[in-house]
Amino acid sequence: MFDDDSGDIGTSRVGDDGPRERMIVHAADLIGRDGVAATSIGDVISASGAPRGSIYHHFPGGKTQLVTEAVRYAGDFITRRIGGQHPGSPSEAVFGIGDVWRRMLVNTDYQFGCPVLAGGLSRRAEPEVADESQRIFGDWLRLIATRLIAEGVDPDRADSLANLTVSAIEGAVGMCQTRRSVEPLDRVIAELARLCDEAAGV
Numbered sequence: 181m182f183d184d185d186s187g188d189i190g191t192s193r194v195g196d197d198g199p200r201e202r203m204i205v206h207a208a209d210l211i212g213r214d215g216v217a218a219t220s221i222g223d224v225i226s227a228s229g230a231p232r233g234s235i236y237h238h239f240p241g242g243k244t245q246l247v248t249e250a251v252r253y254a255g256d257f258i259t260r261r262i263g264g265q266h267p268g269s270p271s272e273a274v275f276g277i278g279d280v281w282r283r284m285l286v287n288t289d290y291q292f293g294c295p296v297l298a299g300g301l302s303r304r305a306e307p308e309v310a311d312e313s314q315r316i317f318g319d320w321l322r323l324i325a326t327r328l329i330a331e332g333v334d335p336d337r338a339d340s341l342a343n344l345t346v347s348a349i350e351g352a353v354g355m356c357q358t359r360r361s362v363e364p365l366d367r368v369i370a371e372l373a374r375l376c377d378e379a380a381g382v
Contacts, residue, residue: 199228199230199231199234199238200234200238200239202228202229202230203224203225203228203230203234203235203238203239203246204246204249204250204253205228205250205253206224206227206228207219207224207228207246207247207249207250208250208251208253208254208295209227209292209295210223210224210227211247211250211251211254211295211298211299212254212292212293212294212295212298213288213291213292213293215298215301215302216247216298216299216301216302216305216306216309217302217305219247220243221235221242221243221246224246244306244308244309247299247302247306247309248299248306248308248309248312250295251295251296251298251299251309251312251313251316252312252316254294254295254296255295255296255312255313255316255319255320258277258280258296258320259316259319259320259323261276261277261280262277262320262323262324262327263323269331269377269380269382270327270328270331270333270373270376270377270379270380270382271373271374271376271377271382273324273327273376274345274369274372274373274376275369275373277349277369278349278365278366278368278369281349281352281353281365282362282365282366285353285356285357285362285365286362289360290356290357290360291357293353293354293357294350294353296313296316296317297313297350299312299313300313300314300317317346320342320346321339321342321343321346322342324338324341324342324345324346325338325339325341325342326338328341328342328376328379328380331380331382332380332381333376333379333380334379337379338379341372341375341376341379344372344375345372345376348368348371348372349365349368349369349372351368352364352365352367352368352369353365
């Protein structure tokens with residue numbers, strides 16, 4: 181699960197939450213590991229320890245509602261990292277985002293990917309979930325571009341760099357999982373940081 185204090189995934193804080201939030205957090209974790217199609221309501225109930233009869237009480241829309249809220253939860257976690265917890269130069273912000281993903285990969289033995297991307301890839305079976313992923317990616321792009329523009333980067337260039345940043349990091353996470361190494365992410369982050377600082381004239 182997602183730990184806002186450390187940027188890690190762990191279960192230490194989940195037990196303090198109510199059953200509804202526990203189900204959302206565990207669903208986000210399962211989606212990041214197994215994808216949307218492979219994440220069942222039964223898996224979420226088992227992982228969260230929630231009463232079986234509570235799922236439709238908390239999520240009357242069934243799996244679609246649960247998965248959509250789980251993807252939103254995961255997206256909000258990263259959005260907070262992009263949106264201000266890493267002040268400073270553009271490169272410092274990029275390194276901060278990279279550090280979050282590095283910890284997630286290492287702490288889950290490279291089993292955890294991006295729940296937002298997994299949601300986006302589920303359009304055929306879960307179009308509402310894919311729509312939520314599309315919205316989240318748009319938020320990330322706008323946040324990164326806004327930070328770059330604030331540092332003096334031309335808006336068109338900022339939009340292009342934001343797109344490159346999100347696309348490259350998402351791809352690097354998948355490569356890290358495949359290779360069981362953080363090297364692809366580290367190399368992508370270093371290159372992105374240089375590009376962003378150069379564009380900002382740092």
